[in-house]
Amino acid sequence: MKEGLRIAVASGKGGTGKTTIATNLAVALGALGKKVAYVDCDVEEPNGHIFLNPAIEWSGEVTIRVPRVDERLCNLCGACGEACRHSAIVALPSRVLTFPKLCHGCGGCTWACPQGAISERPRRTGVVETGHAGPVDFVRGILDVGEAMAPPVIRGALDKAPRDGVVVLDAPPGTSCPVIETVRSADVVLLVTEPTPFGVNDLKLAVEMVKKLGVPFGVVVNRAGSGNDEVYDDCAQEGISVLLEIPDSLDIARAYSRGQLAIEAVPSLRTKFEELLGVLEELASAERVPHEMKTEAPAMDGEFAAEPVANDEPAVVDVPELVVVSGKGGTGKTSVVASFLALAQNPTAADCDVDAADLHLVLEPEVRHRTPFSGGQIAVIDEERCRGCGLCSKRCRFGAVVTPDGSEVRRVQELSCEGCGVCADACPHGAIEMAAAQNGEWFISDTRLGPFVHARLGIAQENSGKLVSTVRRHGRAVAKSAGSPLLICDGSPGIGCPVIASIAAARMVLVVVEPTLSGRHDLERVAELVSQFDIHMGICINKADVSPEQTEEIARDAKERGLQVLGRIRYDPSVTAAQVARRSVVEARPDGPAAQDIRKLWRNVKDEFDKQLTGMRTEK
Amino acid sequence: MKIAVSASGPALDAGLDPRFGRCSHFVIVETEDMSFEALDNAAAAAGGGAGIQAARAVAQSGARAVLTGNCGPSANQTLTAAGLEVFTGCSGTVAQAVESFRSGLSAS
Numbered sequence: 001m002k003e004g005l006r007i008a009v010a011s012g013k014g015g016t017g018k019t020t021i022a023t024n025l026a027v028a029l030g031a032l033g034k035k036v037a038y039v040d041c042d043v044e045e046p047n048g049h050i051f052l053n054p055a056i057e058w059s060g061e062v063t064i065r066v067p068r069v070d071e072r073l074c075n076l077c078g079a080c081g082e083a084c085r086h087s088a089i090v091a092l093p094s095r096v097l098t099f100p101k102l103c104h105g106c107g108g109c110t111w112a113c114p115q116g117a118i119s120e121r122p123r124r125t126g127v128v129e130t131g132h133a134g135p136v137d138f139v140r141g142i143l144d145v146g147e148a149m150a151p152p153v154i155r156g157a158l159d160k161a162p163r164d165g166v167v168v169l170d171a172p173p174g175t176s177c178p179v180i181e182t183v184r185s186a187d188v189v190l191l192v193t194e195p196t197p198f199g200v201n202d203l204k205l206a207v208e209m210v211k212k213l214g215v216p217f218g219v220v221v222n223r224a225g226s227g228n229d230e231v232y233d234d235c236a237q238e239g240i241s242v243l244l245e246i247p248d249s250l251d252i253a254r255a256y257s258r259g260q261l262a263i264e265a266v267p268s269l270r271t272k273f274e275e276l277l278g279v280l281e282e283l284a285s286a287e288r289v290p291h292e293m294k295t296e297a298p299a300m301d302g303e304f305a306a307e308p309v310a311n312d313e314p315a316v317v318d319v320p321e322l323v324v325v326s327g328k329g330g331t332g333k334t335s336v337v338a339s340f341l342a343l344a345q346n347p348t349a350a351d352c353d354v355d356a357a358d359l360h361l362v363l364e365p366e367v368r369h370r371t372p373f374s375g376g377q378i379a380v381i382d383e384e385r386c387r388g389c390g391l392c393s394k395r396c397r398f399g400a401v402v403t404p405d406g407s408e409v410r411r412v413q414e415l416s417c418e419g420c421g422v423c424a425d426a427c428p429h430g431a432i433e434m435a436a437a438q439n440g441e442w443f444i445s446d447t448r449l450g451p452f453v454h455a456r457l458g459i460a461q462e463n464s465g466k467l468v469s470t471v472r473r474h475g476r477a478v479a480k481s482a483g484s485p486l487l488i489c490d491g492s493p494g495i496g497c498p499v500i501a502s503i504a505a506a507r508m509v510l511v512v513v514e515p516t517l518s519g520r521h522d523l524e525r526v527a528e529l530v531s532q533f534d535i536h537m538g539i540c541i542n543k544a545d546v547s548p549e550q551t552e553e554i555a556r557d558a559k560e561r562g563l564q565v566l567g568r569i570r571y572d573p574s575v576t577a578a579q580v581a582r583r584s585v586v587e588a589r590p591d592g593p594a595a596q597d598i599r600k601l602w603r604n605v606k607d608e609f610d611k612q613l614t615g616m617r618t619e620k
Numbered sequence: 621m622k623i624a625v626s627a628s629g630p631a632l633d634a635g636l637d638p639r640f641g642r643c644s645h646f647v648i649v650e651t652e653d654m655s656f657e658a659l660d661n662a663a664a665a666a667g668g669g670a671g672i673q674a675a676r677a678v679a680q681s682g683a684r685a686v687l688t689g690n691c692g693p694s695a696n697q698t699l700t701a702a703g704l705e706v707f708t709g710c711s712g713t714v715a716q717a718v719e720s721f722r723s724g725l726s727a728s
Contacts, residue, residue: 081676087669087694090676092702099694102669318638 004164007280008041008186008215012202013356014173014493015330016192017222017246018042019518020256022170023051024263025190028273030135035165038133040140041182042172043126043153044494045328045525047518049140050259052133059129062141062156063122064105064149069096073117083112085377085421085434104149106397106420126153130160137162145528148465148497150178158185166277173329173493174355175209176457176464180415183210188284189217190243190276196227197579198334198358200234205356207240208459213415216283218243227576243279244272250546257547259517319348319479320613321472322605323506325491325499325530327522329356331512332542335575337490338362338584339598340605341449348484349447350475351454352468352491352502354440359490362582365445365452373455375466377419378437379412385431386410392423392432440467444478449584451482465497472502486609495529503530508609509537510566515550520557527561536612537563540601544568566608567601569594623721624648624683624704625714630658632715638689641671647714648681651722654715657681671695679704687717 009022019042026038040048067080067089078091088103089096100123110118126143141157143150150172158181161167171182183189189210193203203219210217218241221231226248235242246252246262246269255265263270324340326333337359341349351359379400381392388408393401400416401423403409412423414437424432442455453475457464472489479487489506492498503509509530513523523539530537539558544551555565572594578585586595626643627634632654637643646659659681663673671691675698678686685705699706710717 087672090672090698092676092679092698094703095701097698097701099669099672099697102672102694 004162004167005188005281005284006161006167006169006186008169008171008183008189009192010171010179010183010189010206010210011173011192012175012204012206013198013329013358015328016173016194016199016202017220018173018192019047019051019170020222020246020252020262021190021192021220021244022168023048024261024269025273025276026136026168027052027134027261028263028270029166029277031270032274033135034277035162036135037137037139037162037165037167038170039157039161039167040170041154041157041178042170043141043143043150043157043178044172044496045518045522046140046142047328047521048170049138050517050521051261052136052138054131054133054138056129056131056138058131059127060156061124062126062128062153063124064103064152065107065120066100066103066105066123067098067109067118068121069098070117070119071095073115075115077114079112079114080109080118083108083421083425085419101148104418104420105152106418106422107395108420108422108425111395111422112425125149126156128153128156128160143496145495145525146532148500150496151181154178154181158182175205175459176355176498178496179209180213183215184213184415186215188280189215190220190280191217192220192222193231194223194227195221195225195229195231196576197230197361197582199227200230201358201361202356203231204234205459207238212459216286218279218283220244220246222246223248226573228580244276253546256518257514257516257550319476319484319487320609321476321487321489321506322508322510322609323352323489323491323503324510324512325502325526326493326512327495327524327526328518329493331514331519332569332575333493333512334358334362334490335579335585336510336512336540336542336569336598336601337488338449339586339595340488340602342584342586343599343602344486344488344606346482346484347450348475348479348482348487349450349452350471350487350489351452352471352489352498353493354455354457354464354467354471355492355498357454357456360445360452360454362579362584363445363447363449363452364582365443365447365454367443367445369444370441371443372438373440373442373467373470374436375439376437377421377434378414378417379419379421379423380433380435381410381412382431382433383409385429387429387431389428391426391428395422395426397422442467442471442474444474450484451478453478464492465501468492468498468501495525499526499529503533503535506535508605508612509535510540510605511537512540512542513554514542515544515547515554517550520550520554523554523557527563536608538566538605538608539563540567540569541565542569543571545570564608566604567597569597569601621651621685622648622681622683623651623685623687623718624659624678624681625710625717626686626688627658627714630660632656633713635713636687636689636710636717638711640686640688640691640695641674643674643688646674646678646681648683649714649718651718654718669694672698675699675702685721687721
């Protein structure tokens with residue numbers, strides 16, 4: 001084996017137990033006397049510290065380089081603005097203006113300026129901390145709230161990870177850029193899932209992603225016994241090994257809510273984690289499957305052949321939007337949205353969780369229109385023209401231009417390419433062109449609960465923020481033409497780019513939170529984000545009775561922030577049963593405790609929402 | 621004085637498009653005689669920063685003010701930096717918006 005073993009713990013959706021697996025694995029191995037590090041790469045919602053209680057010994061800022069214009073040298077020629085693909089610098093007739101928050105730090109404007117008027121300054125986007133939790137080395141990255149770009153902070157955390165020993169990487173959820181950044185650096189991947197339809201759907205996406213990256217992997221089934229057997233059948237069929245099962249247990253759930261490790265609550269689990277190491281070493285030593293980094297049009301499910309509609313901007317319409325979000329994934333956001341759709345009068349739905357879209361599993365949409373989505377550009381090198389000078393590699397700050405072994409010509413690692421165009425502008429032989437990347441597809445559908453706009457982001461594709469904006473925009477247009485008084489959006493989890501795109505300019509945001517220490521921590525971060533947008537916000541506590549203490553703490557936190565808890569939903573196994581039956585819980589089990597609580601929640605949400613609408617009208 | 625109106629078409633009787641960055645056209649109207657030219661908003665389909673690019677184009681058109689429904693913070697910052705005045709909350713057709721702008725001016 002080479003220097004060390006890097007294990008990434010990932011999942012197609014959040015809330016499946018990634019952090020549980022990663023922290024327990026690290027601690028179990030540490031107790032055996034192994035050299036172990038835990039690296040929290042879930043920089044939008046880092047939660048590992050809650051379970052590990054590390055002593056932080058070092059911390060450093062993560063910065064990206066943004067332009068600074070020397071007005072004495074600038075002659076307003078505008079070359080900087082033309083070079084920038086992200087509108088982060090723009091030349092006006094009288095001056096040059098920069099937008100540091102839009103800057104990806106590619107350096108393109110600096111190269112483009114013929115006057116040498118642009119220099120760079122560092123701008124903070126987050127922080128990396130290191131320390132120790134007992135024998136376990138601890139590293140985490142934290143993205144500053146309101147920042148969209150997680151990958152630089154993840155790279156910062158990965159840089160600080162030890163090079164030897166076992167390194168457990170707690171990856172962000174989903175299959176988009178931040179996840180790729182984490183998973184690509186691993187020797188082996190553990191994909192955590194739940195035995196539910198949402199879990200299976202998201203596992204498929206995650207499997208597609210790791211296959212594309214060519215990293216060996218195995219599956220962990222968390223909350224085993226809570227749903228159905230579909231996940232085992234699927235894994236067997238695909239030849240994927242289930243390496244570990246963690247039973248569905250209230251003891252584990254309670255321990256989690258208090259910030260306690262599962263191996264402390266259920267000591268028999270310890271051996272399971274210890275034994276996992278050998279299996280992972282063996283998997284990692286297997287020869288890597290060589291993989292082609294090609295951007296393919298992502299394969300889409302379904303046999304519909306609907307007419308593609310033009311990717312035009314729909315007429316601008318203003319339909320009141322309620323966006324349901326959660327700081328972390330897996331809090332029950334989608335189940336709440338599905339029930340709201342069943343309770344609301346004539347609503348339109350939009351699924352903005354494009355990385356791990358699940359709402360369609362409950363709505364069973366009949367697709368009327370499908371449209372390919374292009375979220376940006378990607379560099380393409382003409383191998384005939386490339387002379388192998390390497391200027392492109394030198395200028396690319398994202399490590400996206402590589403030289404394959406034994407080759408003179410350069411190649412673009414498509415998963416790393418930011419589409420900044422620096423390489424194309426630099427190439428003295430005109431060998432590089434920027435081409436439109438196809439990142440996914442979006443759909444307009446009919447469902448039993450009303451019209452539905454949803455999307456699928458291609459595996460390992462970027463630009464989910466733009467796709468989210470596309471879905472919302474078309475959601476509003478569809479709502480308008482269907483005469484819906486309300487658009488209900490299932491938002492993205494986290495606090496980064498797609499979430500910002502989900503909530504911007506919404507009328508009201510409902511945050512679904514679980515009564516756990518992690519839930520509280522994430523609520524704090526998402527609340528801070530929403531308050532930056534000045535949007536009315538309410539809170540709903542899901543599975544409130546799993547930890548009455550944490551529920552009270554959340555209610556108190558909320559009060560301090562001047563936020564209202566609009567509902568508490570009791571834990572109810574019929575929520576999973578409804579999911580298996582592909583129905584919302586208010587349809588499937590209208591008399592169950594969860595359905596009762598959600599109806600009450602909906603009435604409160606509706607009241608608040610209507611108040612917001614009236615408020616808006618009087619304002620105008 | 622020239623003013624730019626975010627519009628859903630290239631004419632005076634086109635509806636005012638309430639969103640600045642993503643409208644299909646800007647109608648640039650000379651308030652003296654209501655002569656106008658229409659500008660395609662190339663930024664409407666941009667991924668990010670549509671408002672900024674639109675604002676830049678409007679600034680280059682020579683307009684001194686903008687009439688629109690809503691204008692995002694980046695677009696607003698760009699327009700202000702370029703010395704344009706921004707009036708949000710406008711509605712109706714392009715001609716109507718310009719009319720009420722003119723009567724507002726004479727009233728003040």
